[in-house]
Amino acid sequence: QVQLVESGGGLVQAGGSLRLSCAASGRTFSTGVMAWFRQAPGKEREFVGYISWSGGNTYYADSVKGRFAISRDNAKNTVYLQMNSLKPEDAAIYYCARARIFRGTTPLAYDYWGQGTQVTVSS
Numbered sequence: 001q002v003q004l005v006e007s008g009g010g011l012v013q014a015g016g017s018l019r020l021s022c023a024a025s026g027r028t029f030s031t032g033v034m035a036w037f038r039q040a041p042g043k044e045r046e047f048v049g050y051i052s053w054s055g056g057n058t059y060y061a062d063s064v065k066g067r068f069a070i071s072r073d074n075a076k077n078t079v080y081l082q083m084n085s086l087k088p089e090d091a092a093i094y095y096c097a098r099a100r101i102f103r104g105t106t107p108l109a110y111d112y113w114g115q116g117t118q119v120t121v122s123s
Contacts, residue, residue: 004097005022081096
């Protein structure tokens with residue numbers, strides 16, 4: 001069993017930065033793939049990026065590549081999403097999710113989810 005709790009969301013001006021955190025409980029955290037998704041009002045949940053269990057591999061959606069970075073600290077059971085050069089279109093609820101192995105970017109591939117944290121970007 002894995003429980004995920006996101007934090008760090010808030011209001012930021014366009015061009016600014018935020019760092020989201022996802023704290024996990026459960027002994028299987030360090031062996032799982034962690035991902036970030038986001039969902040804006042009226043839109044489907046969208047894949048943002050993922051990080052492998054070791055932290056050695058990351059993959060990002062084209063919309064955030066070069067601006068966002070995912071990292072993890074398995075000793076702290078925490079994964080991070082550093083968001084730079086934020087745009088109004090980045091505004092959404094951001095979720096972290098966990099999968100035992102990487103099976104793709106669809107939300108269906110992830111078995112544990114946090115409750116989400118709101119990111120608002122003003123223009």
